Amino acid sequence: MLSYLANRTLMMVPTLFGVAVLIFFLLRVVPGDIVEVKLRGDGGTVTAETLEAERKRMGLDKPLPAQFVDWMTGMATFDFGKSMWTDRPVSEEIAARLELSIEVAIIATLIAVLIAIPMGTLSALFHDTWIDYAIRLFTIAGLAVPSFWLGMLVILSLLSFFNWLPPITYTPIYVDPVANLSQLIWPAAAVGYRYAAVVARMVRSSIIEVMKEDYIRTARAKGVYERLVVTRHAMRNALLPAITVIGLEFAFLIGGLVVTEQVFNLNGIGKLFVQAVSRNDFTLIQTMVMLIASIFIAVNLLVDVLYAALDPRIRY
Amino acid sequence: MKKLAFIGLVAALALPATTNAQAPKKGGTLVYAISAETPTYDCSATDTYAGLHFLAPFYSTLLKFDLAKYPGVMGDLAESWTISDDKKTYTFKLRQNVTWHDGSPFSSADIKATYDRLRNPPTGVVSTRRATFADIASIDTPDANTVVFKLSAVNPAMLEHFASPWNCVYSAAKLKDDPQFPAKQVMGTGAFKFVEHVKGSHVAGARNDKYFLPDRPYLDGFKGVFILQPAAMLNALQGGQVMAEFRSVSPAERDRLVQGMGDKLRIEESSWTLNILIAFNTEKKPFDDVRVRRALSLALDRWGGSVGLSRTSTLRQVGGLLRPGSPMATPEADLVKFPGFGKDITANRAEARKLLAEAGVPNLKFELVNRTIAQPYTPAGIYVVDQWRQIGVEVQHKQMETSPYLAALNAGNYEVAIDFSNLFMDEPSLALAKYVSFDKAPENRSRAIDRELDSLYEKQNRSTSDAERLGFLRQFEARMLNQAYQVPLLWWHRIVPTNKIVMGWQMSPSHNLGQDLVNVWLNQ
Numbered sequence: 001m002l003s004y005l006a007n008r009t010l011m012m013v014p015t016l017f018g019v020a021v022l023i024f025f026l027l028r029v030v031p032g033d034i035v036e037v038k039l040r041g042d043g044g045t046v047t048a049e050t051l052e053a054e055r056k057r058m059g060l061d062k063p064l065p066a067q068f069v070d071w072m073t074g075m076a077t078f079d080f081g082k083s084m085w086t087d088r089p090v091s092e093e094i095a096a097r098l099e100l101s102i103e104v105a106i107i108a109t110l111i112a113v114l115i116a117i118p119m120g121t122l123s124a125l126f127h128d129t130w131i132d133y134a135i136r137l138f139t140i141a142g143l144a145v146p147s148f149w150l151g152m153l154v155i156l157s158l159l160s161f162f163n164w165l166p167p168i169t170y171t172p173i174y175v176d177p178v179a180n181l182s183q184l185i186w187p188a189a190a191v192g193y194r195y196a197a198v199v200a201r202m203v204r205s206s207i208i209e210v211m212k213e214d215y216i217r218t219a220r221a222k223g224v225y226e227r228l229v230v231t232r233h234a235m236r237n238a239l240l241p242a243i244t245v246i247g248l249e250f251a252f253l254i255g256g257l258v259v260t261e262q263v264f265n266l267n268g269i270g271k272l273f274v275q276a277v278s279r280n281d282f283t284l285i286q287t288m289v290m291l292i293a294s295i296f297i298a299v300n301l302l303v304d305v306l307y308a309a310l311d312p313r314i315r316y
Numbered sequence: 317m318k319k320l321a322f323i324g325l326v327a328a329l330a331l332p333a334t335t336n337a338q339a340p341k342k343g344g345t346l347v348y349a350i351s352a353e354t355p356t357y358d359c360s361a362t363d364t365y366a367g368l369h370f371l372a373p374f375y376s377t378l379l380k381f382d383l384a385k386y387p388g389v390m391g392d393l394a395e396s397w398t399i400s401d402d403k404k405t406y407t408f409k410l411r412q413n414v415t416w417h418d419g420s421p422f423s424s425a426d427i428k429a430t431y432d433r434l435r436n437p438p439t440g441v442v443s444t445r446r447a448t449f450a451d452i453a454s455i456d457t458p459d460a461n462t463v464v465f466k467l468s469a470v471n472p473a474m475l476e477h478f479a480s481p482w483n484c485v486y487s488a489a490k491l492k493d494d495p496q497f498p499a500k501q502v503m504g505t506g507a508f509k510f511v512e513h514v515k516g517s518h519v520a521g522a523r524n525d526k527y528f529l530p531d532r533p534y535l536d537g538f539k540g541v542f543i544l545q546p547a548a549m550l551n552a553l554q555g556g557q558v559m560a561e562f563r564s565v566s567p568a569e570r571d572r573l574v575q576g577m578g579d580k581l582r583i584e585e586s587s588w589t590l591n592i593l594i595a596f597n598t599e600k601k602p603f604d605d606v607r608v609r610r611a612l613s614l615a616l617d618r619w620g621g622s623v624g625l626s627r628t629s630t631l632r633q634v635g636g637l638l639r640p641g642s643p644m645a646t647p648e649a650d651l652v653k654f655p656g657f658g659k660d661i662t663a664n665r666a667e668a669r670k671l672l673a674e675a676g677v678p679n680l681k682f683e684l685v686n687r688t689i690a691q692p693y694t695p696a697g698i699y700v701v702d703q704w705r706q707i708g709v710e711v712q713h714k715q716m717e718t719s720p721y722l723a724a725l726n727a728g729n730y731e732v733a734i735d736f737s738n739l740f741m742d743e744p745s746l747a748l749a750k751y752v753s754f755d756k757a758p759e760n761r762s763r764a765i766d767r768e769l770d771s772l773y774e775k776q777n778r779s780t781s782d783a784e785r786l787g788f789l790r791q792f793e794a795r796m797l798n799q800a801y802q803v804p805l806l807w808w809h810r811i812v813p814t815n816k817i818v819m820g821w822q823m824s825p826s827h828n829l830g831q832d833l834v835n836v837w838l839n840q
Contacts, residue, residue, distance in 0.1 A: 168552055
């Protein structure tokens with residue numbers, strides 16, 4: 001197991017290097033100039049000399065390979081550079097938002113798992129009954145309704161019916177848990193619904209398939225209680241694909257809640273990503289892509305390790 | 317809808333009476349929305365309102381605009397000033413009871429250091445106003461409370477430039493230690509001391525108890541929350557999470573707020589120092605031909621558009637190169653004589669078709685480059701495409717994100733573009749700078765070279781007589797609109813919603829002015 005973990009960790013290096021090369025050079029192909037956007041985006045009458053001096057200050061006048069080497073050297077020493085837009089360290093810009101995004105992802109995952117596993121299981125065990133139909137209707141609606149639209153409905157409902165809106169600025173959970181949860185529970189629920197729908201459908205189909213396996217028939221023939229057949233024998237196997245989906249969705253939520261964050265005015269990674277792209281803030285975009293790629297790789301590794309924990313047949 | 321607008325108008329008209337009737341109360345924290353986050357803490361390095369809505373409460377300037385008597389100016393750090401007879405020497409007497417937020421005393425050396433940095437920034441420092449202050453030959457500080465600016469040439473706009481909200485005054489001692497200090501830390505002599513800036517979330521300030529004006533500010537503090545999405549801002553205002561949004565909302569957004577908030581809301585409206593321009597790339601055929609440019613300007617029904625677009629967008633007034641209604645703007649009677657500004661649209665379009673035929677392009681086709689920003693760029697683009705269709709011109713409307721949009725315009729990679737002019741005051745030298753020849757003004761999107769315009773600009777800029785200056789301005793405008801290198805479509809209209817508990821804030825034609833919050837108080 002340890003050698004497997006070591007191998008997988010080492011494999012991250014070439015994967016991340018590939019991502020780095022791709023994102024660095026692709027960004028340079030995109031038209032636009034951050035200096036123009038920053039100094040002339042609002043119509044400022046700035047001289048060409050001022051623009052050129054600012055480009056030089058940012059190091060944009062250097063050849064691309066030199067810029068890439070500078071960036072890679074920084075990455076290797078955990079110096080991610082400065083945002084070209086704010087001139088503040090990229091690590092500061094990201095850290096301020098990452099805490100919120102991770103928290104939303106965790107709450108949404110909890111909501112999704114708590115809803116999806118019982119519902120998916122019920123739907124599978126009572127498939128083709130009214131229970132199954134009701135759950136399927138619920139999950140199809142979850143897939144069909146965009147999270148941001150549901151979020152807008154939530155906001156407008158809170159405003160119309162209770163004349164109340166969640167706090168507009170973020171308070172860390174360790175400072176004020178009530179303020180924190182009263183802000184984040186709503187977006188987490190809005191995205192958690194879709195997330196739950198995806199996982200519930202996966203759980204349902206997996207359990208239906210697993211319940212037809214020989215070892216389930218054998219367990220039943222041995223007289224094992226049906227509850228034990230489901231929880232001990234069927235669920236452990238049926239959850240493997242669901243765990244993969246949960247892992248991928250979790251990683252996606254860290255940086256993918258672009259519109260939902262805007263609806264709830266959340267200061268998260270998704271909003272920062274959009275801002276960085278619209279401003280051509282290369283250093284920030286690059287670091288965020290590397291961060292999200294690292295999260296995906298780490299989550300995939302965790303999922304593989306969980307496979308071994310859940311399925312005794314899998315050994316690394 | 318008319319009823320809603322009426323309620324809003326009534327609310328706005330009721331403002332002065334309410335404000336005057338009540339004595340200001342002390343205390344409370346003003347929470348307001350800012351629809352963008354400042355790219356920098358350094359006022360000299362930016363032109364965006366997002367910077368001022370964040371920074372202005374922390375800083376003072378030498379002069380500032382007196383919004384009650386706009387476009388008049390008043391002292392901020394300056395107590396009084398005199399201008400020499402030859403209009404080349406400006407002497408300012410400074411306030412004596414001013415201290416920096418760190419407790420150190422303010423003096424004329426701080427003004428000198430600030431303006432030296434603006435006009436001649438050290439290596440690594442960005443000053444977007446370097447050209448503005450190029451006429452300053454020297455700055456002297458005969459004593460701690462006097463500063464003397466000597467100009468190399470007469471500049472009738474200089475007093476207004478001293479009142480620019482961007483000229484935040486910085487500590488000479490701090491600048492001496494680190495010329496980049498203003499980009500790294502916020503420390504001024506303003507009414508509020510910096511508390512925190514949570515990136516992507518908000519900025520907060522607390523009352524400066526040692527502020528130089530007695531009994532000010534009224535507020536205990538303020539919090540500017542960054543809300544980028546208009547719908548989220550409207551919800552926050554309606555839900556009481558924020559008390560104001562000081563830039564502007566659209567007419568539709570205003571109506572929604574009026575409907576949702578009723579008598580809790582105050583709406584104030586004003587014409588705006590912003591316009592939408594149609595820029596023709598004169599380096600591309602057939603837009604190098606004045607007949608084609610003039611035909612396309614003639615085809616635009618500005619007066620009809622003013623009525624229609626003002627219902628759905630922030631566009632409203634028909635005007636020339638200066639804001640309609642501003643002191644030096646062209647009166648309507650003269651404006652209607654310029655191509656495309658006459659009110660007989662049928663005759664205008666007939667003339668436009670004739671000009672296109674004469675130019676050999678009766679079935680003209682081209683691409684219109686525009687920004688993806690909804691207000692007012694998208695409705696403006698759709699409107700002009702439809703207007704040109706009515707004279708048989710086929711246009712492809714291409715909307716781009718800000719960064720590639722600016723890249724395309726600056727590189728000249730477009731045929732016709734929706735451009736804009738963003739001013740902070742109604743000063744001709746500032747307003748007309750965008751229209752002088754491309755080799756002198758890179759922000760001139762038409763890329764036209766016209767030495768007659770350059771000469772007229774220089775003459776108005778050096779004129780010592782208002783009447784003479786006005787004459788040059790009229791000639792400049794006539795030349796510009798007849799040549800139609802860049803033509804105004806419509807001027808913007810500013811609509812500011814505030815919760816009625818917010819008092820003492822003053823409306824103005826620029827979203828860049830009046831954000832120091834010195835006189836703002838909460839009626840709660």
